[in-house]
Structures are given as structure tokens and as C-alpha cells.
Amino acid sequence: MRQLAGAINAAPGQRARFKAEQAKNVSASPRYRADIPMLAAMFRYCLEPSGPHIRSAKEQAIYVGYRSNLLRYLRAAVATWARPEEIADLRSDQWIPSAGALDLNPKGRRQTRKYRGIIPVPRQFMPYLAATDGSYMPIANIRGAWDSMRKEIGLPSDRGEAGWKLIRRSMATLARRRIGEANWRQGEMMLGHVRTSTSDIYAVRDPANLGLALSATESIIDDICALVPAAFHRTCTANVASNNPKKEKENG
Secondary structure, eight states, X not given: OHHHHHHHHHSTTOOOSSOOOOHHXXXXXXXXXXXXHHHXXXXXXXXXXXXXXXXXXXXXXXXXXXXXHHHHHHHHHHHHOOOHHHHHHOBGGGEETTTTEEESSOTTOOOOSSOOOEEEOOTTTHHHHHTOOSBSOSOSOOHHHHHHHHHHHTOOSOTTTXXXXXXXXXXXXXXXXXXXXXXXXXXXXXXXXXOOSOOOGGGTTSIIXXXXXXXXXXXXXXHHHHHSGGGGOTTOGGGSOOSOHHHHHHHO
């Protein structure tokens, strides 16, 4: 309806006699959030494939390779709380190792209403950014892999409730309890809902800026790793990119 109104208004001498309702006013916000065990189950799905279709260690290793792109997404989503499109755009030149920070807005991209800020990077995720050369995600579309995981580990069937943004919403919920309401503005800055007040990227990790959000993120990652030790383990074979990206995309 908004597109129709826009088309009418664009015609010379015409004006739409109706106003489209904003989607946020008629759509119910997703309510489901993944807890630590469910987040761990997502990593386990990638790192420890199981089921009747896997009959040997060799076949299990093949499925680990198929799911390596999904695993890369999970790691980035947990570590950064970023929107799916921000992770899809992520490149090595956005990583600022001297400051331990990540600029979610690529060079040359104009900021939009969905602000992309500079955020601190958890220690567990730093090695993956350091090892990235070019694009972080070899394949940006993980829909098939995500849907296969969603069905197998028991996430809600509704994509609105358990789509790619689930991790972003879940991290915000989990971290908010650890940061506390008095300091939740840091969470809002991590999410890009509020612009950071500091222009010094070397101050991003300070507790007065985004340091509390960073500590909460690192503690959540530690809790996930307590259940799935290889979740952020740099030497895991799942970190090796698939030699057949098309096959990886198809098999999830």
C-alpha cells in the first residue's frame, strides 16, 4: 500500500486519498528468544552433525564442511549482535586490530536510518577477523542451512519468530540482564539504535562506553563454550572454508 501511495503521489497533479499504515503498527513483534542452551545447540548442529544419514566419521566431517558457512554466521552474530545484512557485508578492512574494534559500516557506504556503529570485538572472535582476507562470509545466503538447523534443533517454525535476526534479539535479551537497566544504553549502542557519544575508537572498549556490553558478550560466549567447547575454537576443522561453496549452500 505504501508503494501504491507513492506511485499515485508521483503522478503529476495526483494525490493519494489514503495513508498506508506503518508495518510496525500492524505487525506483532517476535517474542521468541534463544537461551544459552539453544544457542549452544546451534553451534553443536554445525560442529557435531548427527542422525541416521551420517554413518561414519568421514561423513560427519563432510557435513561439518557443509555447515561451515552457517557456523561463521553464528560466530559473527553472537560476537557482534549485528544485523544479518551487516554480517553479509563484513570485510577484513572493517577490523581495527589496534583498537580491538569493528566498524560495521563499510568504507564508502552512506549511513542510513539503520545506523551501523563501531563496536568492541570479544576476545574469542578476534582470531577469526584476523584470519579474514576480503569477505568474512564466502556465501551471504544461509537460508537453506538456517532452515535445516531450525527444523532439526526445534526452533519455532515461524520464520518471523526464528529467522536470522533471532541471534541479535537473543543476545540483546541475554546481555541486558548482565549489563543492567542502568547501563542498557550500551546495549542500544551495540545494536545501532543509539549512536555512540565517543569519536575515539580506542575508547570504545572502556567500561564507560561499550566495555560493559563487551564483558557481557564475552561471558555469554564463555557460557556457550562451556556446553560446546569448539564453538569459538580457532583450530577446529570447521573453520576451513568448503572447497565447494555451491554444495555447501545446497546442503546446509
